Amino acid sequence: MSPVVNPTALLSACTACLLALVTLLTSSLALSNTAGVFPPDVQEGHRSFQYRVGLDPDNGTWGSRLHYQQSLNDNFMARGIIQGSESSAGNTKVDFAQAELFWALSKSHDRLRHGLRFDARVRGRSMPSSFSANYSLLYDFSDTWQGRLAFLNTRSFGDEASNDVKLQVRSQLSYRASPRLNFNIEYYSQLGSVDNVSPWNSQQHQIGPSVSWRTNTDWVLYGGILSTLNNRSPDSTLRFWLTKHL
Numbered sequence: 001m002s003p004v005v006n007p008t009a010l011l012s013a014c015t016a017c018l019l020a021l022v023t024l025l026t027s028s029l030a031l032s033n034t035a036g037v038f039p040p041d042v043q044e045g046h047r048s049f050q051y052r053v054g055l056d057p058d059n060g061t062w063g064s065r066l067h068y069q070q071s072l073n074d075n076f077m078a079r080g081i082i083q084g085s086e087s088s089a090g091n092t093k094v095d096f097a098q099a100e101l102f103w104a105l106s107k108s109h110d111r112l113r114h115g116l117r118f119d120a121r122v123r124g125r126s127m128p129s130s131f132s133a134n135y136s137l138l139y140d141f142s143d144t145w146q147g148r149l150a151f152l153n154t155r156s157f158g159d160e161a162s163n164d165v166k167l168q169v170r171s172q173l174s175y176r177a178s179p180r181l182n183f184n185i186e187y188y189s190q191l192g193s194v195d196n197v198s199p200w201n202s203q204q205h206q207i208g209p210s211v212s213w214r215t216n217t218d219w220v221l222y223g224g225i226l227s228t229l230n231n232r233s234p235d236s237t238l239r240f241w242l243t244k245h246l
Contacts, residue, residue: 032055032056032063032234032239033054033188033233033239034064034083034239035170037148037172038102038117038150039136040137040138041104041108042071042073042103042104042115043108044074046245047069047071048067048068048243049066049067049068050066050069051064051241051243052239052240052241055238056234063083063085064084066081066082067079067080075103075104076104077104078100078101079099079102081098081099093125096121097121098119098122099119100118103118111139111140112140113138114135114136114137115136116135117134117135118131118134119132119154126158126160128158128159128162129157130154130157132153133153134150134151134152134153135151136150137150143176145174145176146173146176148172149169149171150169151168151169152167153166154166164192164193164196165195166194167190167191169189169191170186170188171186171187173185180214181214182212182213183209183211184210184211184224185208185209186209186210187205187207189205201230202232203230204228204230205228205230205233206228207226208226208227209225210222218244218245218246220242220245221241222239222243223240225239
């Protein structure tokens with residue numbers, strides 16, 4: 001007889017392994033891709049914490065961030081983010097703090113849904129701050145297949161800031177294998193400025209699979225890998241997220 005797997009025990013073991021790996025980190029911490037393809041939906045009463053880690057296995061550099069988000073009603077949700085890093089000498093710093101406001105423009109039962117997200121990012125050490133106005137689309141192809149598309153437009157401010165509005169495009173195709181298990185293909189790009197898109201060999205493109213699993217105790221585990229399409233990004237990036245719904 002096969003042994004019965006306790007989901008809570010499995011989650012605790014995975015969490016302990018992740019935290020131990022972060023604690024044992026001795027190489028420099030870099031800003032790996034910890035981004036997501038944000039949906040346009042807002043669920044009234046939603047509250048959650050999320051921790052994200054991105055790892056470049058070729059050089060051992062890491063990026064990590066902590067989220068807290070809470071819906072204000074069935075149309076608006078607020079999120080706060082802190083991202084930090086550690087140098088190769090062991091010096092730690094906070095890279096940025098960011099506030100986000102989600103605005104759902106559709107009803108949750110619509111097959112095609114869209115929404116906006118506004119981001120305000122503050123950096124330390126005389127680095128430019130930024131503001132972003134972003135747009136997201138979601139389409140339910142069926143009960144099991146779903147697609148997302150997001151456009152991010154970012155303008156930096158400060159003494160060393162560029163005057164250009166930078167454009168990013170992200171997308172995700174998701175298959176729901178069960179109410180708790182999703183398999184995804186995700187794509188991320190940085191294309192340059194809105195009015196002067198960079199040539200292909202100067203853009204950044206990453207694509208790869210991911211999986212998310214929701215336990216019966218309101219925890220969600222996410223894991224994935226991204227690979228570069230044009231050698232302007234890391235060859236591969238491993239990504240791990242841990243979410244707790246409150």
